[in-house]
Amino acid sequence: EIVLTQSPATLSLSPGERATLSCRASQSVSVYIAWYQQKPGQAPRLLISDASNRATGIPARFSGSGSGTDFTLTISSLEPEDFAVYYCQQRSYWPITFGEGTRLEIK
Amino acid sequence: QLRLQESGPGLVKPSETLSLTCTVSGGSISSSDYFWGWIRQPPGKGLEWIGYIYYSGSTYYNPSLKSRVTISIDTSKNQFSLKLSSVTAADTAVYFCARDLKQLVSLDYWGQGTLVTVSS
Numbered sequence: 001e002i003v004l005t006q007s008p009a010t011l012s013l014s015p016g017e018r019a020t021l022s023c024r025a026s027q028s029v030s031v032y033i034a035w036y037q038q039k040p041g042q043a044p045r046l047l048i049s050d051a052s053n054r055a056t057g058i059p060a061r062f063s064g065s066g067s068g069t070d071f072t073l074t075i076s077s078l079e080p081e082d083f084a085v086y087y088c089q090q091r092s093y094w095p096i097t098f099g100e101g102t103r104l105e106i107k
Numbered sequence: 108q109l110r111l112q113e114s115g116p117g118l119v120k121p122s123e124t125l126s127l128t129c130t131v132s133g134g135s136i137s138s139s140d141y142f143w144g145w146i147r148q149p150p151g152k153g154l155e156w157i158g159y160i161y162y163s164g165s166t167y168y169n170p171s172l173k174s175r176v177t178i179s180i181d182t183s184k185n186q187f188s189l190k191l192s193s194v195t196a197a198d199t200a201v202y203f204c205a206r207d208l209k210q211l212v213s214l215d216y217w218g219q220g221t222l223v224t225v226s227s
Contacts, residue, residue, distance in 0.1 A: 001170075034212040043203055043220050044154065049213035087154055091212040095169045096156040 002026055002090050004099035012107040019075040021102045023088035028068045032092035035064055035073045038101075039084045047086075048073065080106075109133040111204050111218035119198075119225050125191040129204030129218060130184075137162045137182045142207040144214070145178065145189045147200040155200075159207060160187055194225045 003026040013019055023033065031051040036044035046055045048064035051071055061076040075082055083106050088099040115127035129143070136143060145157040158168040160178045168176050172191070180187040191198060201220040208215050 032212045034214065036214070043205075043217035044214070045217075046213050046215050049208075049211040049215075053211065055213065055215065089154075089212065089214070091207075094167055095171075096159075098154040098156065100153050 001095060002029060002093050002097050004088050004090060004097055006086075006088060006099035006102045008102060009100070010103045010105060012105050013078055014107045015078050015080055017078050019073075019078055019082070019104060021073040021075075021086055021104070023066075023071040023073070023099050025069045025071075025090060025092075029090045029092035031067050032090055033064075033066070033071045034089045034091075036087045036089065037082075037084045038087065044087060075104075078104075109206065109216045111206065111216055113202060113204050113218045113221040115221065115223070117222060117224060119194055119223060120227050121195055121225055122193055125189070125194050125198060125202075125223055125225070127189045127202055127204075127221065127223070128186050129188070130186050131206075132185070136180065136185045136187065140209055142167075142209060143180065143187045144205050144207055146203045146205055146214070147198075148203070148220070149197075149200045157189065157191075157202075196225050199223065199225045 005024045007022045033051045035048040038044040052064045063074045085101045087101050110132045112130045119125045142159040144159040175192045177190040203220045204218045205214040206216040
């Protein structure tokens, strides 16, 4: 099973700042990583597919990069609505696995 | 606009079988472009993939749950279902159904989720 390790567990930033979230895979998953945003009481929302493809309707301030074992989700300038939990997910190998999440909180 | 809606009992007794259905509207479940799946989230914790089904009936299960899970599909009703047997308190979670676009790593549509509590 592929283990995805997200860091940091919690990130405290202010609106307007740049956020960099990391996801590291226990072995290469090529580019088969997605990123999701989840707010309390809501289902996850797809942000990025295949490491760097922004999903429909996702603002340009969200970007994804990486390949192999190291991946990054960057939010260029935080808006108040961006404070949430972010998960990475791989589908390079069965079973599908998710990272433990990074909580992005307001500083 | 595609919509997924979970339905089923919110309370299940230990050792019994959890049964949920996901009804898909606004699109066909019979498309070869998608997997249809179940993901769960225990209260305050992260996401766990349970399994997928393809329109043909092919299934993919999480090995950690495989002995207890059955996912089925009813294309005539545009629904797919989850059964999880021999439940314990550890199976208490919000259960989401979702669509996965095969061509990309992307669970692009999700149901709102339904809380299932395992308790006597």
